[in-house]
Amino acid sequence: EAQVTQNPRYLITVTGKKLTVTCSQNMNHEYMSWYRQDPGLGLRQIYYSMNVEVTDKGDVPEGYKVSRKEKRNFPLILESPSPNQTSLYFCASRAGGGQQTQYFGPGTRLLVL
Amino acid sequence: RKEVEQDPGPFNVPEGATVAFNCTYSNSASQSFFWYRQDCRKEPKLLMSVYSSGNEDGRFTAQLNRASQYISLLIRDSKLSDSATYLCVVNGGTNAGNNRKLIWGLGTSLAVNP
Numbered sequence: 001e002a003q004v005t006q007n008p009r010y011l012i013t014v015t016g017k018k019l020t021v022t023c024s025q026n027m028n029h030e031y032m033s034w035y036r037q038d039p040g041l042g043l044r045q046i047y048y049s050m051n052v053e054v055t056d057k058g059d060v061p062e063g064y065k066v067s068r069k070e071k072r073n074f075p076l077i078l079e080s081p082s083p084n085q086t087s088l089y090f091c092a093s094r095a096g097g098g099q100q101t102q103y104f105g106p107g108t109r110l111l112v113l
Numbered sequence: 114r115k116e117v118e119q120d121p122g123p124f125n126v127p128e129g130a131t132v133a134f135n136c137t138y139s140n141s142a143s144q145s146f147f148w149y150r151q152d153c154r155k156e157p158k159l160l161m162s163v164y165s166s167g168n169e170d171g172r173f174t175a176q177l178n179r180a181s182q183y184i185s186l187l188i189r190d191s192k193l194s195d196s197a198t199y200l201c202v203v204n205g206g207t208n209a210g211n212n213r214k215l216i217w218g219l220g221t222s223l224a225v226n227p
Binding site: 045102107 | 162214
């Protein structure tokens with residue numbers, strides 16, 4: 001089954017404790033991205049990657065890192081989480097070549113205390 | 114002006130009703146348009162792309178008006194299962210970088226009541 005998976009789905013952590021949210025897709029998509037969704041602000045792109053070893057900042061990259069060592073994986077790293085990073089996070093992927101339909105993972109709810 | 118604007122609603126309609134949502138966008142160079150559906154606390158899923166000539170998928174009809182820079186979604190014969198938030202999505206324009214960027218509206222909430 002074609003899908004995007006994220007782990008963990010729910011996470012409660014404390015300020016400053018490094019965490020990683022994993023994202024994996026099995027559709028051989030070139031393009032992957034991370035979004036956060038907050039009430040009244042909608043979906044905002046954090047980082048995106050156009051292919052292996054090619055990443056770039058989205059609209060709200062501060063406090064986040066990403067890596068793309070393999071085509072299928074695109075982890076999101078919070079080196080020192082803060083309460084303002086409490087949010088619902090979505091990983092998404094799409095094929096290249098102008099195809100813009102995005103497939104989303106199920107989301108990760110993060111609470112930073 | 115926001116890049117993509119939607120009426121947040123909520124739209125409360127009875128089953129069987131016809132309901133329409135509009136979405137305006139600010140970048141006249143945008144080339145790709147979509148409607149996504151998002152159920153509460155779930156991921157967005159593509160409902161339909163919007164083509165220049167308008168397109169229909171069952172009870173759903175999408176239209177594009179480039180002159181006025183808006184897209185619309187019409188839902189006929191509403192079902193309880195149509196209750197969700199509908200997100201308008203527009204690509205960033207024709208530049209190589211912007212063409213890949215999708216700009217998301219905040220969504221329009223629809224509640225279909227029995």
